[in-house]
Amino acid sequence: MLVIAHLSDLHLGAHEPSAVATVAADVAAVVPALTVVTGDLTMRARTGQFRLARELLDRLPGPLLVVPGNHDVPLVGVDRLVGPYRRYRRLVQADLDPVLRLPGVTVIGLHTSPAWRWKSGRVSRRQSEAVVTALGSAPAGAVRVLAMHHPPRAGGLARIIGRARLLRAVALTRADLVLAGHTHVPGSALMGLDGTAHRPVEVVAGTAVSRRTRGAGRSWTTIRVDRTAVVVEERVQDATGWRTGAVRHFPRPG
Template structure:
């Protein structure tokens, strides 16, 4: 079995302060093989916020990879956003914004979906799609991790990332099995599998730590890849409660190259 922890949308600078240590405790208790952070580490991309985010990440005991989110580049300072959008991210978090995590039988490819020209929407370019496909390891379960969702439910009012439909079709065709995303602060897993299942499964995380009250809850997920099964623990901390509840369990099985929800 190989275990991932998926965190997204920490939003340091606008974080739920009282949840920082409960979150760290849960993450470290999981003893994951790899922790994957899919962007919006900070709320406004400020140096002090990156320092907070970096201090948090340093306390994670498992190996960790991260990709940036749109909140990790300047929003209001347009000149900075265009000329040096990742200066602070690189200094505080990592030089490499498309890291690879290779643990057990999993290969996790980080992808930077942030677009300084379209702050909210994001983009996957043709070159990025090619790199992801070229990196696929046929001996592994291949996973892509990026900030922006590749598919959204119809009720979502934010524009879908540019390039998302093409990238999703290509990734599915080439054998990417799981996509980890965030950005919307809304959990969604299995919404696009259909009754027959589907080759690619999007795990869209909620926000792990943002204090925005309309998000209603913070949450993160533990993903256990165990033979043909994927067992997901969804850890939720409602805003009006002190910490995390016992996790919900969601199970998928890979049958005939398709993920199907169990139970």
């Protein structure tokens, strides 16, 4: 059994203090093999907000794989033009497209929030090729995971440029999981991919600790993978603390 903790959209600077104070212990209680955070660590990419994010990341159980979101780029000003990722690189991590290889699992994270786009995402040809390289070289039987801020199937303002190319890479590498955030509304489903019967599980995490809940409340997600199944469990904050919310079962992609 592989256990993954998936958090997203922390929005430190627009956060609920009780959630920040308690979420790390709730994550640690499931004893994850790794913790994935899919972007929007801050509300406005300010130095103080990144310091708060760094403090929370340091309390989460590792190893960690983290990618930036569109809120992790300064909204306006010179910094957005000349150093959009400077604070993220200095206070979170230098690598915007990290790869993590652990026994039984290979994960690649993609930075889908270029500074010249405000809300929608983009995946470059180089990034899609990196997915093929990283996940395609995973050992037989390993769980293959792609993590990104923008859900690959999102439309409208959240639509990803380069989506078709990315989904071809997902199909080619037979990825098991695609993890994302951005919407603040948790959900999970099997993804249909053109030209193949392979159907990875897409998991979109809600907002873990922010006040920007969009009516869905605060939540983070536990994912359990064994040889035959993927179980996705939402952990939801209420007045008494964190509790189990929706639980969904999927066949593990073959």
